[in-house]
Amino acid sequence: MTPVIAQTREELAAVRADAQGTVALVPTMGALHEGHRSLIRRARQLADTVVVSVFVNPLQFGAGEDLDRYPRTFAADVEACAAEGVDVVFAPTVQVMYPDEPQVTVKAGPMGERVEGLTRPGHFDGMLTVVLKLFHLVGPDVAVFGQKDAQQLAMIRRMAADLNVPVAIEAGPTVREFDGLALSSRNRYLGPAERATAVALSQALQAGADAVAGGPEAVLAAAGAVLGKAAAADPPLEPDYLVLVDPATFADVGAGHTGPAVLAVAGRVGATHLIDNVPLSLA
Ligand code: AMP
Secondary structure: OOOEEEOOHHHHHHHHHHOOOOEEEEEEOOOOOHHHHHHHHHHHHHOOEEEEEEOOOHHHOOOOOOOOOOOOOHHHHHHHHHHOOOOEEEOOOHHHHOOOOOOOOOOOOHHHHOOHHHHOOOHHHHHHHHHHHHHHHHOOOEEEEEHHHHHHHHHHHHHHHHOOOOOEEEEEOOOEOOOOOEOOHHHHHOOHHHHHHHOHHHHHHHHHHHOHHHOHHHHHHHHHHHHHHHHOOOOOEEEEEEEEEOOOOOOEOOOOOOEEEEEEEEEEEOOEEEEEEEEEEEO
16 A cells, blocks of 8 residues: 655645544654664554654754755655555655744753753754644654654653643664664664674663663673773774663663663764663662
8 A cells, every 4th residue: 555645734634634543653754764664563553544754854953963964765765654554654845844944942951951962952952843843733643752762752751741742652662683783774874894883882782781780880881891892993983972861851860779771872983873772670
């Protein structure tokens, strides 16, 4: 089945008016891979009508980030959506989403300045703004996001709670390559040697998870040791952060912390910024 492709707000409104039953939305920036497809399959289970949005949102890219070279593979994305039984692909242009320079935007608050937000000022404001706009345009009952972007997920949940957004937020687990590297649209930037270095991110998380019985300090030390080795590799992994945080607030957990936590890591290999995380439970 070929999905209906809507590119304007009017086209989307017309297909939305015809939609029967419940609606699930899977927001993406395209360059769809198996991680996106797993979220689409989850959406398929949750609702009668599945809408996938494909929009590379300029508002969430900072100066010097990869907005211009971000992969755009629309024909393949539509094929993937067709294979997964998607009903509607909403693929607006920048002009459709932002006909004027936006004046009123969503502010992420303190959580937006932590961890990933420290090195990407304004990123989470831009992300939340486009997600709220997509919610208003599509009117879904449920929206599905990946645990891969754990801070994004936490902030969308918080936005939904703080602003009384009537959309249920569902999360899907991170899909990985055979060796553990988290699937990402940005992986296609990596050359073979960079790809070999990049696996250290997931290896660090695995080492941290294996050390969970020793508490927060042991988790961070085990993961940090793997990152330290990768920092000396050729090409090197340049770590941005390695943190153990509260899954809901992304504030650091203390040394004696017990209960759920997220071990989150980010680093640069060549010009490519990669992030990954693993949920943990500390006894
Ligand atoms: P993106 O296109 O990178 O903005 O991602 C769109 C959605 O797919 C987000 O909710 C991501 O968290 C999710 N996603 C990205 N990579 C993965 C992955 N490897 N496994 C599961 N979900 C993912």
